[in-house]
Amino acid sequence: MMDRTDRFYRLFARRLTRRTLLYSEMITAAAIVHGDRDHLLGKDEGDNPVVLQLGGDDPTLLAEATRIAADYGYDEVNLNCGCPSERVQSGSFGVVLMGRPDHVARCVEAMRLASPLPVGVKHRIGFDELDRYEDMLDFVDRVAAAGCDRLTVHARKAWTQGLSPRENREIPPLRHDDVWRLKHERPELLIEINGGIRDLDATSAHLAHVDGVMIGRAAWDDPWILADADRRLYGEAENPAATRIEAARAMLPHIERRLTAGDRLHHLLRPMLNLFLGQPGGRRFRRILSEGHHQPGADAGLLERAIADVEAIGANHLSPGASFG
Template sequence: MNRENDAIKLNLYEKSRKLGTPIFAVAPMIDWTDRHCRTLHRQFTRRALLYTEMVVADAAIHGNRERILGFDDAEHPVALQLGGSDPLKLASAARIGESMGYTEINLNVGCPSDRVQSGAFGACLMQTPDVVAACVDAMKQAVTIPVTVKCRIGVDDQDTQVALDELTGRVFAAGADALWVHARKAWLKGFSPKENREIPPLDYDRVYRLKQQNPERFIGVNGGIHSLDEAISHLRHVDGVMLGRAAYQDPQLLLDVDRRIYGEPVTSPAIGSIIDHMCAYADFHIARGGRLSHISRHMVGMFHGAPGARRWRQMLSTEANRAEADSSVIRRAYEGVYSAAAEAA
């Protein structure tokens, strides 16, 4: 049987293993990777795996599902990241996520914020791998789509060799389909969430060793990766690579993902067509009672380093925030970039 035709029926991680292809993902980022951000990112890449912001299990179960969990089919493949430590609640939330059409359910075992610490989940769960395993097991029993975990290499004074190995063994024994590892420790006391993304030293070799110890398991790496060149370098050692702030702050970085990561003979979409799509999307959102700024805030970094970028940022940071603003703001801002590029040519 043709391997590629046979793989059509498989989930992303089964396809990765069967076909020997990597997975490139845009990381879940609180306050950033909402449905509007994902819609933008999908214009740059057809293949990248996109993640929601972390959604606490209670919010998924009891909140406004369309507002909290709603997404468009055009965002696929898209994964729902859940936060929590109660296996029954996480199973219920995972079941809801599957019913809404998500590609994957991911458990957050890496966020160090005060909010997750007060709720004893996120990075705190690195200290209780048995709880993480129970959560994974409950979610696996509740859904048929992949259940994955995103963690740190350790927290506080943990020995990263012992802590990460123990967590890895437990989650895979419980049935996890993949483990995404942010290659830094998290310090639960003394560092802010922002500092936790920057100060603890990166240890990619620790993640590489984990993959060597688990050759049949999907291991992906995250943390401090700034370019596709770096991503490709990591893929010599692991199965997947996940970019966060770099992809958000410069979305055009995603333009070459399908060609360079997945080997597709595709031509990158024209920036003008992406602008047209996002303007139409913005007008539709505004007609339904939304505001332009809900969308434009994710587009501020689109022309990072290009002529006219400063004017683009100014317009999207000021004019787009006005209550009456519509897509014409984006079009006028883009005209400025286009003119500046023509003058610089």
Template sequence: MNYLSHRFSVAPMMDWTDRHCRAFHRGLTKRALLYTEMVTADAVIHGDRERLLGFSGEEHPIALQLGGSDPAKLANAARIGADLGYDEINLNVGCPSDRVQEGRFGACLMAEPELVAACVEAMSESQPVPVTVKCRIGIDDQDAEADLQRFIDVVAETGCRTFVVHARKAWLKGLSPKENREVPPLDYQRVYRLKARRPELTIVINGGIETIAEAQTHLDHVDGVMLGRAAYQNPYILADVDRAIFGEPTSAPTRDEALSQMLPYANRHLAKGGRLSNITRHVLGLYHGQPRGRVFRRILSERGSQASATADVLSDAIALAEQGITRQVRPDAA
């Protein structure tokens, strides 16, 4: 059974939350909702679906995030995603990159709530799984709270009941995507007020949240919390999600248990012709802040990047990190 809940989720992140990253995160938390990277509707329709959309059954619950602004194409892509078994289809209305703007999707669509509503309605009518929206609190000169309220009201008229709100504005001109994640000030209170005004909606807050303790504080005001970079760069914080956020009685996996669970997955990936580095790049932060974290990262970076690397590299990294052995490991070591 898939426990689809928005109480805690890991954000869709370009170049990061691919299937290997998600498989690793699932070993740390069984309940968090995981998201794909954003995939454009055109790519879903015309691209290599196994490469772009493939996932393992263990990744559930999992949501597919789509990018686009053509209702018919998005409806087609949503239907494909549902047929593949995704638990949710999410529409990206928050990405501020120039490339996304040129394609007329992402954050620039906050200026066109009626178009977003048409997209969401078409996606919902094309397939049976829930359609959700991820947006910002505004763009450019949309400082009035009424702009966010109107956007939510118009889109919610389609029956959409879940909105993930990044609590920063996006400046479409003058700031890079990286700067848009850091420079515009966070305004959590605006998201809280949105939830108070529309209590029947599921409102998930995103942006600048770095710890489980912070997430618990936000849950006093909204229905869910989404973590992005903090969950990727310090993934072991996910190990406490099931207990602290969902009240599960199970104990958190240790770091070595979480990584040992990836060994069979890594062997299957290698048997299909994949490279170990496809996996190891996502686990570098597992020992973040730990005394043996540096040797762990060095082994994976130096040995895991070799074309001939096997899952033994992961085993060695686990052993050295857990035992505290800090001897220099040659890049060409077997």
């Protein structure tokens, strides 16, 4: 997710889950080929497994960006065929690519040849008038024939006119059944479902019908939902953090390390702001971090203070006789 799942979010997400596949923000192939690669692609070692999502429609640039992604240690690349923003449409990529399945197939082929990395495509059910299940099936068949290894389907269509990107994530109704049907009719393909899935209960329910589940907004709004994924979905004996406090503490050495490397405290703390969502002291935790990060000299000690604060409030809450009112 743009402006969300950057390297800092992923650094924090790895304190909650080691096994889930994380996705980068969409980065255009042109920016990677012509721009500041270290800035755009730099990542932590412990990030993996991680997918780099590419935006673009030029097979040569996409192939070059794929090769570069492999050098930077990404595990997979993904082509965005789902974004309806005007900026993306003016470059004629994103969701409008669903109207050019043979061209997407050429992009996928070029990306496949560029490196050993698997290549995925993230798309929608359709867009504008091209929104029947059969249209999506035709798109998927052509892209799969070009060697696409994973199809991630945001289970709603997009309107390219009249709806903002945000409205395009809320207004067109979810059609999860179409994605289940796709897996049923193409069992040999790796099909991942996305859209409106907000916790691991819902994830487990979908996994009875498809191969994978992608969680977007919920993983930002309430990151703790990821915390039981390794045990519950991957059969690990333990999760990386047993409590939110433990997850927050686990960030401290990383924050120190990344501040030394020149990153900004705000970027490092932002993904953690909702860690204690709905918990006693959760709002104070958020406020301490978001108000304190720009104070002169603010460093990892700010997080230590916020943790101590939430811990004290939590302990108070649980002490005998404490009021829950």
